Amino acid sequence: MRKAILIALVAAVVVPAGIGAVTDGDSQKAAAARSATANPAASGTAAARPEIHKRLIPYPKKRKREMAAYSKRHYGAYKWRLRNPKLIVIHYAVAGSIGAIYNTFAPDNPDVEFGELPGVCSHYAVGGGGGIAKFVPPSIRCRHVVGLNHVAIGIEHVGFSDADILNRPAQLNASLGLTQWLRCRFGIPIDGVIGHNESLSSPYYKELDPRFKGQTHGDFNHASMEMYRADLRKLGSC
Numbered sequence: 001m002r003k004a005i006l007i008a009l010v011a012a013v014v015v016p017a018g019i020g021a022v023t024d025g026d027s028q029k030a031a032a033a034r035s036a037t038a039n040p041a042a043s044g045t046a047a048a049r050p051e052i053h054k055r056l057i058p059y060p061k062k063r064k065r066e067m068a069a070y071s072k073r074h075y076g077a078y079k080w081r082l083r084n085p086k087l088i089v090i091h092y093a094v095a096g097s098i099g100a101i102y103n104t105f106a107p108d109n110p111d112v113e114f115g116e117l118p119g120v121c122s123h124y125a126v127g128g129g130g131g132i133a134k135f136v137p138p139s140i141r142c143r144h145v146v147g148l149n150h151v152a153i154g155i156e157h158v159g160f161s162d163a164d165i166l167n168r169p170a171q172l173n174a175s176l177g178l179t180q181w182l183r184c185r186f187g188i189p190i191d192g193v194i195g196h197n198e199s200l201s202s203p204y205y206k207e208l209d210p211r212f213k214g215q216t217h218g219d220f221n222h223a224s225m226e227m228y229r230a231d232l233r234k235l236g237s238c
């Protein structure tokens with residue numbers, strides 16, 4: 001996520017602890033679903049769909065129009081649909097629960113960094129216990145990474161640092177299972193799974209607005225993503 005934005009928003013919202021625990025208690029189910037991904041068949045579409053809890057944020061026509069206008073300004077074409085995603089971008093949310101992340105994304109407010117609409121969001125979030133929530137279908141664009149929202153699915157994580165997620169096996173395994181399923185579904189290679197902090201070096205990076213050019217955030221740097229991708233590789237090819 002946009003780190004600075006979330007720090008500001010999460011601080012402003014003051015979400016009670018535990019409000020978002022809806023999906024965090026499902027690590028066992030998620031683990032069971034994931035175990036099926038450990039031995040992908042040689043045929044190709046092997047990754048099993050993990051247990052995903054639908055918790056869609058409001059995304060009415062107004063927000064779609066705003067997303068299309070954002071895309072026009074930043075990528076050159078008026079579009080809100082995400083077709084043929086090329087990347088999966090990994091974030092941490094600077095938030096302590098999926099509920100806190102949901103509460104940041106649901107209201108369609110201008111972001112605090114640039115004052116633009118639509119409000120920021122990600123497609124999925126992974127809780128500290130391994131529960132997975134779906135906020136937005138991956139067929140719709142979300143604002144989660146400057147320069148790549150026209151090609152990228154975003155996955156947020158409950159946590160406050162890369163190490164938080166990398167050191168929580170239930171959360172990391174759920175994340176890997178979700179990423180593997182998504183990348184196999186959309187034909188995204190492992191090097192198309194990047195950290196937010198790696199955004200500027202992506203070959204898909206495009207930014208027309210000089211105010212936004214060169215902007216990235218610190219979440220999931222290259223060293224952390226080398227570990228994440230190494231673990232992802234262990235799940236096998238699609």
Ligand SMILES: [Zn+2]
Nearest residue numbers: 001002091196
């Ligand atoms: Zn981020």
